[in-house]
Amino acid sequence: MKLEELRFGTELLKRGFASMQKGGVIMDVVNADQAKIAEDAGAVAVMSLERVPSDIRKMGGVARMADPEKVIEIIDAVSIPVMGKVRIGHFVEAQVLETLGVDMIDESEVLTPADEQYHIDKKLFKVPFICGARDLGEALRRINEGAAMIRTKGEAGTGNVVEAVRHMRNILGEIRMLKGMDRQEMIDFARDIEAPAELVIECSERGRLPVVNFSAGGIATPSDAAMMMQLGADGVFVGSGIFKSSSPERMAKAIVEAVNHFNEPEVIARVSRGLGDAMPGLDVHTLRDDEVLQTRGR
Amino acid sequence: MRCYKPVDVKIGVLALQGNVSEHIEAFLLALNRMGQGYSSEVFEIRHPADLSGCNALAIPGGESTTISRLIDKNYMYEPIRSFSGGIFATCAGMVLMATRVDDTRVHTLDLIDMTVDRNAFGRQRESFEADLPIKGLDGGPFHAIFIRAPVATCAGAGVSVLSRMDQGIVAVEYGNHMALSFHPELVGDTRLHERFLKNLRILP
Numbered sequence: 001m002k003l004e005e006l007r008f009g010t011e012l013l014k015r016g017f018a019s020m021q022k023g024g025v026i027m028d029v030v031n032a033d034q035a036k037i038a039e040d041a042g043a044v045a046v047m048s049l050e051r052v053p054s055d056i057r058k059m060g061g062v063a064r065m066a067d068p069e070k071v072i073e074i075i076d077a078v079s080i081p082v083m084g085k086v087r088i089g090h091f092v093e094a095q096v097l098e099t100l101g102v103d104m105i106d107e108s109e110v111l112t113p114a115d116e117q118y119h120i121d122k123k124l125f126k127v128p129f130i131c132g133a134r135d136l137g138e139a140l141r142r143i144n145e146g147a148a149m150i151r152t153k154g155e156a157g158t159g160n161v162v163e164a165v166r167h168m169r170n171i172l173g174e175i176r177m178l179k180g181m182d183r184q185e186m187i188d189f190a191r192d193i194e195a196p197a198e199l200v201i202e203c204s205e206r207g208r209l210p211v212v213n214f215s216a217g218g219i220a221t222p223s224d225a226a227m228m229m230q231l232g233a234d235g236v237f238v239g240s241g242i243f244k245s246s247s248p249e250r251m252a253k254a255i256v257e258a259v260n261h262f263n264e265p266e267v268i269a270r271v272s273r274g275l276g277d278a279m280p281g282l283d284v285h286t287l288r289d290d291e292v293l294q295t296r297g298r
Numbered sequence: 299m300r301c302y303k304p305v306d307v308k309i310g311v312l313a314l315q316g317n318v319s320e321h322i323e324a325f326l327l328a329l330n331r332m333g334q335g336y337s338s339e340v341f342e343i344r345h346p347a348d349l350s351g352c353n354a355l356a357i358p359g360g361e362s363t364t365i366s367r368l369i370d371k372n373y374m375y376e377p378i379r380s381f382s383g384g385i386f387a388t389c390a391g392m393v394l395m396a397t398r399v400d401d402t403r404v405h406t407l408d409l410i411d412m413t414v415d416r417n418a419f420g421r422q423r424e425s426f427e428a429d430l431p432i433k434g435l436d437g438g439p440f441h442a443i444f445i446r447a448p449v450a451t452c453a454g455a456g457v458s459v460l461s462r463m464d465q466g467i468v469a470v471e472y473g474n475h476m477a478l479s480f481h482p483e484l485v486g487d488t489r490l491h492e493r494f495l496k497n498l499r500i501l502p
Binding site: 005006007008009010012013016017019020021022023024039042043044045079080081098101103104126127128256257260261 | 313314315316317318319320344359360361363364367368371372389390401403416417421422423424425426427428429443445446481484485
């Protein structure tokens with residue numbers, strides 16, 4: 001078969017790749033050692049970044065894409081897919097990660113936004129993108145730009161699942177609401193939530209988003225992860241929750257098992273026993289406006 | 299005297315991780331296209347007990363190291379190895395069906411005599427779509443979706459090779475089993491599902 005007969009970077013390949021991650025846990029890692037721990041614990045993929053979100057909160061300053069040296073070190077260390085975070089709107093960071101061979105790019109509000117008006121035009125890339133969302137309108141705007149996976153924004157680095165729950169309930173609740181609407185009402189609703197009408201109608205027909213829908217932002221325990229799955233997530237991201245806990249290997253394995261058996265409380269009870277301390281948490285109501293990450297990008 | 303006896307076709311999809319719901323939908327579509335006159339069920343499988351009474355098992359795409367670990371953890375390894383029905387395996391599923399793989403962390407099921415290379419085409423940016431000729435398949439080439447796909451670099455004498463590319467073998471049949479590097483469940487073309495089900499000789 002000749003190379004020119006092959007098609008690369010299509011929408012189907014991007015969404016297909018995202019779909020292979022379903023039922024899985026994607027873990028934030030900052031170096032090769034953490035990546036190996038995540039892979040051995042059963043992560044479906046790792047997310048490379050310079051600092052985990054709770055450290056970004058503590059240290060402040062501008063948070064950027066990870067050093068390419070680190071990304072390559074992580075790619076070489078594991079055989080599972082490696083993802084990477086770029087700043088909202090920073091299409092050159094995305095070009096760099098694509099060149100390095102990163103399998104999926106997260107255009108993430110956890111990093112400091114590079115463009116307060118526009119997100120990356122994701123259709124220009126061969127690699128698939130993930131984007132955060134707080135409600136259906138935001139999710140569909142990102143899908144319209146080419147995102148192949150949506151994750152709840154939650155409130156990263158807090159170890160507090162409340163915002164992830166709010167965002168998952170928003171997205172799934174709004175899709176359930178579509179059931180009672182006729183076509184005209186859906187078009188009107190699309191205008192209200194500032195989303196393309198055809199995508200709203202597609203959600204209504206499928207009863208779900210057109211791409212996979214993960215949960216992220218504050219998941220810190222096996223029960224948190226299983227709750228997001230029971231609420232309807234296709235999989236979960238765990239950021240600071242693993243490597244800021246007192247026993248990362250055990251926490252990583254326990255969260256993988258909880259996601260796999262999210263409907264079996266006896267399994268979740270077993271894997272949660274004697275896990276040590278989860279990451280220290282933050283009450284999101286005590287955050288100053290400029291400390292809230294989820295309002296970046298809209 | 300002729301008696302009418304409905305055939306119960308039960309197809310389980312291994313639901314530990316990966317592209318599970320697409321496989322369920324594709325098998326339902328294939329069964330629907332193959333006609334009526336029998337009852338069928340397609341459902342998720344997570345525990346050894348779920349396998350009993352199944353005519354076929356699908357092992358979906360996903361992350362082969364992850365699925366392998368979960369098969370062991372859920373005590374599914376021996377039950378799948380001794381499963382008497384046919385197995386339909388795609389992508390990561392094909393890796394698991396092999397005798398040998400280039401990664402010791404994958405505990406292969408050793409059900410098809412072949413050696414498999416994981417991610418044989420490269421990373422996600424090298425994933426591709428192609429129209430693939432498949433031996434004995436009517437209706438023209440199959441539109442195949444390869445996602446960080448594996449290939450078989452060699453296959454034993456009893457294994458029937460259905461399709462190969464420069465990098466290696468991408469579709470095989472062996473007894474009642476079928477293993478594919480690519481993802482027929484993503485394209486709505488159920489010819490391979492139908493061929494697999496016909497080979498099982500369970501439909502009237």
